Amino acid sequence: MNIPKTSYPRIVIIGGGFAGVALAKKLSKQEVQVVLLDRNNYHTFQPLLYQVSTGGLEPDSIAYPIRKILKDFPNFYFRLANVEEIDTNKNKVRTDIGHLKFDYLIVASGSKTNFFGNSEIEKHSMAMKTIPQSLNLRSLILENFEDALLTSDLNERNALMNFVIVGGGPTGVELAGALAEIKKGILPKDYPDLDTRMAQINLIQSGDVLLKGMSAKASEKAEVFLEKLGVIVWKNLRVTNYDGFTVTTNSDLTFKTQTLVWAAGVKGAIIRGLDGIEFTSKSKRVLVNEFNQVKGFDHIFAIGDIAEMVTLNYPNGFPMTAQPAIQQGDQLGDNLLRFIENKPMKPFVYKNKGTMATIGRNKAVVDLKKFKFQGIFAWYVWMFVHLFFLIGFRNRMVVFVNWVYNYVRFDREARLIIRPYKKRLKKN
């Protein structure tokens, strides 16, 4: 790869998510060379992907050009590349655009959807971890409504208007809420000749609470909010298969649907070279020590979703969310500079700043360390926090304009099928 050799140590970061970007920012203007590799030229603000899927926001509002984040840093290099293998013996990475030697490697490759080995579900269901996936889901939802108009077979129409979301975490809960609002606000206006009552939103959770990991009050309230919006919540139900038509479960319940959204789990986006059992946990995360060093190495690190740091309070690693990723990226920046200067590194301590989820207009749940609250005030806090953490002034402004508009008008105007999903499926 075409990166100049300098006397500075070369730090290669794989992944421009929350962790990778936080680290790169910290290393800016230091006496190191930083090479950031990502398969996209943009950073994705994943917590708002569900709003792209439901036509509330466009991709550019929640994506940000990586080159722009780091444009003032003279020793920074970005390359649009897919990392295929890490060679820990020769200290280099192999990518689709060539090899690259590193002095320090930081794996921040994030996570991907976990189908738990079920290839049929993987084939027929929709995931929502990337912008193209979210746009596909948006197209599919709208195409389903258009197709529902064309059939006189009520079973088929039902299946087209029936949405099944698997996974009661924040993604599943927020998507279910947004779909319920589309059913209520958009469907009757856009499709007066469709019976809105046929549109069903089912949220399936294998355990006995939604938003596991949040407070009991938050879980409970989230469920109440969802049911108020008309979402049908199924608890203690496990999806066993989906063939594109019928969802089967571990009970005798089945669902006929054309749309199964799989938000039931994630696993580390592991890269060959670190995929041996000596490096990874059951959830394909890379095991690291308290300095984020990968087991067995001192110059290879992992941060964010891909890293599993086992601590007393978090025996299975930290939650795979933005907060630990940002904090680890941030701290590793300091630690790396110390390490290069042969100073001792500081162990990472996760500060849980709280968790939150939105269910719909005026409806959110927020757990802070000291305060836990639900409802309209929580919703304002949720919006403020998300606006604050978005990168870029323009993104904040555009998201704000959209949110105000959507709120005042009960509307979502990006209900556009720019790239049809079903037609493409048929072609392939």
Next chain:
Amino acid sequence: MNIPKTSYPRIVIIGGGFAGVALAKKLSKQEVQVVLLDRNNYHTFQPLLYQVSTGGLEPDSIAYPIRKILKDFPNFYFRLANVEEIDTNKNKVRTDIGHLKFDYLIVASGSKTNFFGNSEIEKHSMAMKTIPQSLNLRSLILENFEDALLTSDLNERNALMNFVIVGGGPTGVELAGALAEIKKGILPKDYPDLDTRMAQINLIQSGDVLLKGMSAKASEKAEVFLEKLGVIVWKNLRVTNYDGFTVTTNSDLTFKTQTLVWAAGVKGAIIRGLDGIEFTSKSKRVLVNEFNQVKGFDHIFAIGDIAEMVTLNYPNGFPMTAQPAIQQGDQLGDNLLRFIENKPMKPFVYKNKGTMATIGRNKAVVDLKKFKFQGIFAWYVWMFVHLFFLIGFRNRMVVFVNWVYNYVRFDREARLIIRPYKKRLKKN
């Protein structure tokens, strides 16, 4: 097709562009049934497509859900359909979702890129008539810069950074100006390791003026503005072929480029059933009389780009732009209602409200009936008019926010490769 039969006459409109939407709006709340067919579920504001291509705007800012435009009209039906044939004997249209009988048919299918029969240019060049095409061009431009970083072969790098735009009409001029601003404002910041001087923007015009049809002063000024921005303008030069690597011309000049944008002409998007020579002109437009009736029929009409109404001042039909389309759609609404009531229709008279084009920040040319002006005031007028004609309050707000941001920061933040173009090409 699944449309209820009523006692109202059924008016079928093919196409939700400027003409079709203007007509449908006019017919709302009248005693007719209106069925609008379009292959997209959105209306496209085509004059701003070049800003989508150059990362200044996202699709949702210039697209608008068709269902939403007409949601308050009880006898209105929209169907997402591709019309494949018009059966003038049986008064029905054949589409990919079934047949539909009509009492009155209005063809408003618009225009498409005219490659003048050169299939090699068609295969290798980029067009910019639709949103997916514009997004493809955006991806390609950005992928070219990323690829330019990877090669040490200066000829290849040159070809990647060399942009050739064919056609000196508004589309070509506006795209060339926007690319020149990217070269100046984005390239040095995002790609400090690329030599910006290698980026060339060539605009090729077969005739001897740009913006043919506008005033001499406007044409002249547009050229001065473009050259100030560093665009290389070629006049009296005709592109003869492009094999994906080399553009050949009618002189001995050739251009090595990976990006040829073809904006050299449009032709009617004719539909089978009306494609006989008795109905169409050389440019594949449907010949209509002064009431927009298709030659030989009284209940089949054509409006907008697809219609060619020959008048004294416009022996080849009106310009294929938004204004005639909107005016014809609007007037045909009145005329149809008269026609149904057996009242005489009014002949269409085109009111040319003026033409304008923008070249870059503070640089535009405007020809009104009485006033012709160029420069910063023209630029404000251009922006105001385009904001005004955009459909929807939210679209206007979001476009406004983006324009202010882009102006103040010399920036275009939607430089995102959401769906890579080259990779997809390779896969197919």
